[in-house]
Amino acid sequence: MKRKTINLHTDRKMALLLMVLFSALMLIFNTGLALATNGSAAELSILLRSDYDYSVTTQKGFGTNDYYLFNAGISFASSRDSNMSFNADVVMQVRDSGYSNEVAWNADVLSCNGVAVSEGIARSNKLHIGDIIYSKHNVDGTIHEYTIEQILPEVLHVRLTSHRSFTNGVIVMGYDELYEENISHSLLTFTRMPFNDLASIDGMAVQNIAYRDDEVAFVVQSLFPYWTVFLLLSVLVSIISCYIHSKGVSHNFRRLITLGFERETLNKAFLKYTFLPGCISVLISLLLSELFCFTTHSSTTESLIFGAVAIIELAMLWLSALYFRGRLWRR
Amino acid sequence: MENILSIQDLSIRINKQPLVENVSFSVGEGEAILLSGANGIGKSTILKSILQLEMDGKDISGQIINRSFGNVLSLNGTELQRFRSSIAYIQQKDEYSEMGSIQVRDIISESREAHTGKNLSNAEVNDLIDKWIPRRSDGKRVFDANSKPAKFSGGEQRLLSVLSVIATRPNAELMIIDEPLNNLDFVNARNISNLINRVIKDNPKMGLLMISHCRIFPFITREIGLTAKGASLVEERYACHSCFGEANAEGFYTEYR
Structure with a gap:
């Protein structure tokens, strides 16, 4: 009877333990990253999904994606007599302005007593569509x-x-x-209009330009150290995992080389015993991390980062396995 | 007598330091050659070089010609594995303790599988053990197919190493053995000598190249002495039987003394 695959007689308990350990470590890294960077990642996600070139404060609107910014603060609370207001940026829609998908968080046109709240505020305060929130009106002083x-x-x-x-x-x-009519304000506009065209409009005074690309760069810059550490740790763990798996089969692999088994068959068996367990660990940790993202409403950026890092981990596992295998053939 | 293996002007440098220089000798059909020399002179390195094992950091020049495969030093990866599978090679170190859950059956069956493409069942492995190793006085096998070599003594591991190759590759044209008696007690040393003698008797065309510091082997036909200056024929060989007594006329030890 001839076998299809060669057994490298790894210690199964040890291999399983290592797989669990590797998955757990990756999961800890992933959740750590998600918790540490969730806000910035969400911000990046919104910026990347938006399509305006820049935002600017002006004296008159463009008719699309315009918002009022009031110099006097406007705040909202969940109950009439609450002293705690939501920690939110408040803007007001402009009467004749349209709102397009160029700004990913744009709301449809709202009624005079209607508001739209972002998901984080809604989630943390258990607010749903149809719920009432309260604000002291800055003009008449009533709630x-x-x-x-x-x-x-x-x-x-x-x-x-x-x-x-x-x-x-x-x-x-x-x-x-x-x-x-009663509160001093400026207009905030999100637009794709070329800046030179904007400057040539009569009577248009523009201030505080913020380019979306700069905003993206700013957020990426703040996320970069986290991503770098996360990536390095993940790659390190991948290499260590592959090294330990290959160490577990190295003596048998050398014995089978000496016995003269076919090179290709041995190479496949080595990958099966070193790359495959690592691969399973990466996929398990990725699955659990995505589940974590889903349950904690983390941003799509986090999910994409986990996916990208998983691909890099798999590549590192593959390269490590090839390296350690080559080393065994040489030694 | 046709040469199975011919080594010509073999020089080996390890990390650029010369270890073996201009060694030449050959192993012919039916010859049993003992390669002798002081510790560290390069005997095991020569054997490993023949099989192209542990080559990292080694620089080899000269020729190692095998009758069937030509110059071993110029074989590609696939050809080299075929060459290794054709040789009955018993290495010096047994590392079964580092091999996880491996069983005797795996060791013996895989040696056979690499050589012939067919593996063995538990029953076939036990039959082979019975064929080659005498049972203990209580009628039990020294080990059987399901035994785990990681738990064996050093001597039992050595016995398994020798058995696994001899029992599965008795028809090989060349047998290479590196220190077969390491860690063995007198009984098992005699068993090993008998095992090797038996396979030589069964396959009279087989060539044997062996390293051993112990001189109990009655079947040795030629001794090559390795020194720093090269290899040369040892004219006055000596044999030592003080531990085991004399072998019989066919070179087998039958009685423990």
């Missing part, structure tokens, strides 16, 4: 009720500027004439 008409995607800030705010989300108000 107004606002109905949540929309939940926006996860977004922390309206935009990132040099004086970055540390808010947890965004609340968009429907147009309210009283605010426009």
Whole structure:
């Protein structure tokens, strides 16, 4: 009887333990990264899904993606008599402005007493569409009720500027004439219009330009150290895992080389015993990490990063296995 | 007498330091050659070089000609594995303790499988053990197919190493053995000598190249002495039977003394 595969007689308990350990380590790294960078990753996700070139504050709107920014603070709370307001960037829609997909967190046109809140604020305060939130009206001083008409995607800030705010989300108000007429304000516009065209419009004074590319670069810069450490740890763990697996079969592999088994058959068996367990560990940790992302509503950026790192880990496992195999043939 | 293996002007450098220089000798059909020399002179390195094992850091010049495969030093990876599978090679070190859950059956069956393409069942392995190793006085085998070599004594591991090759490759044209008696007690040393003698008797065309510091082997036909200056024929060989007594006329030890 002839066997199809060669057994390298690895210690099964040890190999299984190593697989579990490797999966657990990867899972810890993944969840650590997700927890440490979730806000920034969500921000990056929104920026990448948006399609405007820059945002700018002006004196008059463009008719698309315009928002009022009020100099007097407007805050919302979950109950009428609450002293704790939501830590959110608040903007108000402009009466005749349209809202397109160029800004990924844009809401549809809201009613005068309607608001849209971003997902993070809704989740942490258990708010749903149709719920009422409250705000002291800056003009008449009374407490107004606002109905949540929309939940926006996860977004922390309206935009990132040099004086970055540390808010947890965004609340968009429907147009309210009283605010426009009585409270000093500027207009915030998200646009793709070439900047030279903008400057040539009569009477257009623009301030505080924030290019989306710069915002992306800023967020990536803040995420980069986390990603680098995460990647290095993942690669290191992959190589160590492959090394330990290959150590476990090295004596048998050398014995089978000496016996004269076919090179190709031995090479396949080596990969089966070194690359495959690592591969399973990576896939298990990836699956559990994605599950974690799903249950904690982490951003798609996190999921993509986990996927990308898993691919790099698999590549490193493969290269490590080839290296250790070559080393055994030489030695 | 046709040469099975011919070594010509073999020089080996390890990490650029010369170890063996200009060694030449041959192994012919039916010859049993003992390669002798002081520790560290390069005997095992020559045997490993014949099989192209542990070549990292080694620089080899000269020729190692095998009758069937030509110059071993110029074989590609696939041809080299075929060459190795054709040789009955018993290495110096047994590393079964490092081989996980491996069983006697695996060791013996895989040696056969690499040589002939066919592996063995447990029953076939036990039959081979019975054929080649005498049972103990209590009628039990020294080890059987399911025994785990990781738990064996050094001597039992050595016995298994020799058996696994001899029992599965008795028709090989060349047998290479590196220190077969390491860790063995007198009884098992006599068993090993008898095993090797038996396979030589069964396959009279087989060539044997062996390293051993012990001189109990009655079947040796020629001794090559290795020194720093090269290899030369040892004219006045001596045999030592003080431990085991005299072998019989056919070279087998029958009685423990």
